[in-house]
Amino acid sequence: MKKINQSSIPNQSFGWSRKQFVQKFSIGSMAIAATPSLLSASQVQPLKRNLKGIDLSKNAQIQIALIGAGGMGTQDTYAVLAHAGVKLVAVCDLYQGHLDKAKSQWGNDIFTTRDYKAILARPEVDAVIIGTPDHWHKQISIDAMYAGKHVYCEKPMVHSLDEGHAVIDAQRKTGKVFMVGSQGLSSLGNEKARELLAQGAIGDINYAEGFWARRSPTGAWQYNIPEDASTETLDWDTFLSNTHKRDFDPMRFFRWRNYRDYGTGMSGDLFVHLFSSLHFITNSYGPDQIYASGGLRYWNDGREVPDVMLGVFDYPKTPQHSAFNLSLRCNFVDGTSGTTYLRIVGSEGAMDVQWDKVIVRRNAESFETDPYLAAQAKGSGSSNTVARKEMKPQEEIVYAAEKGYLGAHHDHFGNWLTAIRGGDSVVEDAIFGYRAAAPALACNDSYYENKAILWDPKNMKLRK
Numbered sequence: 100m101k102k103i104n105q106s107s108i109p110n111q112s113f114g115w116s117r118k119q120f121v122q123k124f125s126i127g128s129m130a131i132a133a134t135p136s137l138l139s140a141s142q143v144q145p146l147k148r149n150l151k152g153i154d155l156s157k158n159a160q161i162q163i164a165l166i167g168a169g170g171m172g173t174q175d176t177y178a179v180l181a182h183a184g185v186k187l188v189a190v191c192d193l194y195q196g197h198l199d200k201a202k203s204q205w206g207n208d209i210f211t212t213r214d215y216k217a218i219l220a221r222p223e224v225d226a227v228i229i230g231t232p233d234h235w236h237k238q239i240s241i242d243a244m245y246a247g248k249h250v251y252c253e254k255p256m257v258h259s260l261d262e263g264h265a266v267i268d269a270q271r272k273t274g275k276v277f278m279v280g281s282q283g284l285s286s287l288g289n290e291k292a293r294e295l296l297a298q299g300a301i302g303d304i305n306y307a308e309g310f311w312a313r314r315s316p317t318g319a320w321q322y323n324i325p326e327d328a329s330t331e332t333l334d335w336d337t338f339l340s341n342t343h344k345r346d347f348d349p350m351r352f353f354r355w356r357n358y359r360d361y362g363t364g365m366s367g368d369l370f371v372h373l374f375s376s377l378h379f380i381t382n383s384y385g386p387d388q389i390y391a392s393g394g395l396r397y398w399n400d401g402r403e404v405p406d407v408m409l410g411v412f413d414y415p416k417t418p419q420h421s422a423f424n425l426s427l428r429c430n431f432v433d434g435t436s437g438t439t440y441l442r443i444v445g446s447e448g449a450m451d452v453q454w455d456k457v458i459v460r461r462n463a464e465s466f467e468t469d470p471y472l473a474a475q476a477k478g479s480g481s482s483n484t485v486a487r488k489e490m491k492p493q494e495e496i497v498y499a500a501e502k503g504y505l506g507a508h509h510d511h512f513g514n515w516l517t518a519i520r521g522g523d524s525v526v527e528d529a530i531f532g533y534r535a536a537a538p539a540l541a542c543n544d545s546y547y548e549n550k551a552i553l554w555d556p557k558n559m560k561l562r563k
């Protein structure tokens with residue numbers, strides 16, 4: 100099978116220059132401005148898939164195994180099986196209930212085991228999906244690549260800052276296809292935002308912000324504990340074998356996100372999605388300073404991690420983008436629950452980026468017609484009076500996915516499968532995955548150590 104040439108930053112060339120975008124924008128806007136009935140409507144343009152990297156014409160069957168058959172591993176498996184030429188042959192999990200469920204979902208003939216090494220030893224397995232808790236991502240990924248398997252590893256790629264280089268090295272040495280599962284960056288919305296930013300739609304980026312707001316118990320990680328949970332039905336010793344030894348505690352097994360030995364807190368669970376999208380859209384390596392604050396405000400259920408977290412990040416100037424600041428927040432006691440967003444702000448406007456939609460707003464007012472400045476000028480006796488109101492061209496474009504769009508998750512797996520078949524590089528390789536995980540993991544270090552974390556995003560190491 101062809102060795103994949105994976106680059107740290109995905110590189111696509113876009114058809115338009117910034118000047119061409121601005122020209123096209125204003126020509127389109129003026130055309131709309133001339134049609135009074137359309138004046139109040141946003142300009143809506145369909146998002147179309149750039150088929151580069153989604154070529155599934157070579158349909159050699161790829162045999163998949165799932166390691167970690169909980170919530171996301173199951174979703175991943177359904178997403179990959181929606182593609183042609185893919186067969187699930189084996190499933191590994193530490194909890195018997197999930198292995199039984201896997202057989203009932205995908206057939207009695209799949210091989211099931213509690214030992215992931217038994218999966219890696221099977222020659223018929225070409226590739227594995229890793230849907231375990233975060234503290235197992237690094238070791239299973241490395242072992243899988245050295246066993247000759249391609250890997251799709253859920254986000255965050257690693258559990259702590261010091262684990263990233265080992266995964267990058269394993270990917271480089273083995274030449275296996277390695278993809279991290281922040282599926283949002285394969286969305287039409289992220290692709291369009293990246294294209295628009297490159298075209299100069301909002302000028303030079305100077306700020307970005309994002310948040311996740313939740314309130315429900317499930318949203319705050321209070322998952323159900325199965326009634327049959329015991330040391331008979333699950334392999335507690337293996338679960339803990341790479342971290343601190345403790346007495347059996349089903350809360351720790353099934354609500355692992357609440358505990359630092361296994362999970363990576365709000366930033367590792369959720370900020371990492373925003374970093375992945377932002378880095379993809381801006382071609383960024385990441386921030387060089389990371390500060391986090393937060394607290395445990397409501398979900399006092401024994402958890403070790405905050406339920407409100409704020410992060411502030413400084414992005415240095417690079418050849419790809421100007422210097423900018425990022426602010427992220429995550430709140431599990433949030434009355435606006437269920438909302439999430441990512442906004443990128445530039446010198447000439449801003450973009451709200453969703454997976455299936457991008458809204459571009461270009462600044463309409465020039466400084467000269469700013470009402471405050473005009474009033475000031477008037478008060479000071481300047482001859483600069485407030486001008487009569489003008490007809491302004493429409494300054495908002497909404498790009499929305501066409502009906503029938505199968506979504507980011509589908510496309511992310513499409514990219515991975517195409518790479519396995521030798522067709523393209525993956526959009527989120529180990530270097531990209533580490534650069535997205537690192538600032539999220541550094542948030543935890545900043546929060547617990549109460550200090551700013553200085554990071555070298557290009558070389559992916561701590562700065563002194």
Ligand SMILES: NC(=O)c1ccc[n+]([C@@H]2O[C@H](COP(=O)([O-])OP(=O)(O)OC[C@H]3O[C@@H](n4cnc5c(N)ncnc54)[C@H](O)[C@@H]3O)[C@@H](O)[C@H]2O)c1
Nearest residue numbers: 167168169170171172192193194230231232233253254280
């Ligand atoms: N990409 C996304 O949008 C997204 C969404 C949710 C979760 N995730 C990620 O997916 C991963 C799993 O999260 P989840 O919500 O599915 O958790 P989960 O608890 O529902 O599933 C984890 C499964 O892994 C099993 N497991 C634990 N240790 C194992 C080991 N050593 N070997 C084999 N199986 C093991 C558990 O028994 C469980 O079935 C996490 O890393 C999480 O961050 C990603």
